[in-house]
Amino acid sequence: MKVLGIDIGGTGIKGAPVDVATGRLTAPRYRLLTPRPAKPKPVAEVVAEVAAHFCWRGPLGITLPSVVKDGVVMTAANIDRSWIGTDARALFAETAGLRATVLNDADAAGIAEMTFGAGKGRRGVVVLLTLGTGIGSAVFLDGKLLPNTEIGHLEVKGKDAEERASDRARREKKWKWKEWSKHVEDYLEHVEALLWPDLFIIGGGVSKKHEKFLPRIRTRTPVVPAKTLNEAGIVGAALAARAEVPRRKR
Numbered sequence: 001m002k003v004l005g006i007d008i009g010g011t012g013i014k015g016a017p018v019d020v021a022t023g024r025l026t027a028p029r030y031r032l033l034t035p036r037p038a039k040p041k042p043v044a045e046v047v048a049e050v051a052a053h054f055c056w057r058g059p060l061g062i063t064l065p066s067v068v069k070d071g072v073v074m075t076a077a078n079i080d081r082s083w084i085g086t087d088a089r090a091l092f093a094e095t096a097g098l099r100a101t102v103l104n105d106a107d108a109a110g111i112a113e114m115t116f117g118a119g120k121g122r123r124g125v126v127v128l129l130t131l132g133t134g135i136g137s138a139v140f141l142d143g144k145l146l147p148n149t150e151i152g153h154l155e156v157k158g159k160d161a162e163e164r165a166s167d168r169a170r171r172e173k174k175w176k177w178k179e180w181s182k183h184v185e186d187y188l189e190h191v192e193a194l195l196w197p198d199l200f201i202i203g204g205g206v207s208k209k210h211e212k213f214l215p216r217i218r219t220r221t222p223v224v225p226a227k228t229l230n231e232a233g234i235v236g237a238a239l240a241a242r243a244e245v246p247r248r249k250r
């Protein structure tokens with residue numbers, strides 16, 4: 001079964017059809033720039049363009065960098081604030097004629113990692129953290145997601161964790177890997193004290209360079225890089241949408 005996954009980020013909106021049995025993209029990824037400001041209607045129009053590129057009529061999953069409850073956006077840390085309170089599911093239906101499953105971007109990445117990546121077959125408490133513009137989180141117990149955890153915004157040493165442990169902080173503050181990895185370690189220790197995970201999975205673009213910072217991190221909990229990387233959001237969105245398709249239609 002093929003499902004279209006679309007990942008909405010601060011700079012790009014990218015999508016691809018996904019074979020949900022293997023997690024592979026069945027066509028090259030299509031990416032358009034996120035409109036600025038990234039308000040709901042213009043973003044939905046770009047989402048429609050991505051779906052049209054694949055002539056898509058089937059099931060569809062869409063991620064947003066926000067808490068999403070029952071299709072409604074509740075927070076907007078790194079996107080336009082006008083998303084707060086928007087019924088994203090209704091918006092995509094009205095603007096694009098698309099019936100979509102909408103979920104948090106890190107939750108989607110976590111679903112992909114637990115199904116096809118570093119978390120495959122892992123029981124116990126697994127915490128996936130995406131270190132990017134913001135910090136996204138996905139928490140699993142025995143493979144089942146606790147959605148919208150938002151532990152990227154924990155306060156560590158008096159500041160929102162994103163201000164020191166995100167990849168954006170590393171780049172903006174021009175920190176060396178050694179310096180930044182200490183901030184990531186402080187943050188992971190904080191999460192450990194709260195959740196006592198069995199495994200941390202680090203995702204986000206920076207996890208491609210994991211050998212530069214993960215070996216420096218000393219936590220009680222093992223820390224591994226994500227495997228699905230760039231495509232995690234797209235694949236996870238597709239898997240989440242598949243889970244909502246009534247069984248008889250599969």
Ligand code: BGC
Binds near residue numbers: 104130132137
């Ligand atoms: C948002 C999360 C999102 C993460 C990664 C955070 O700022 O609050 O909802 O998952 O960024 O995009």
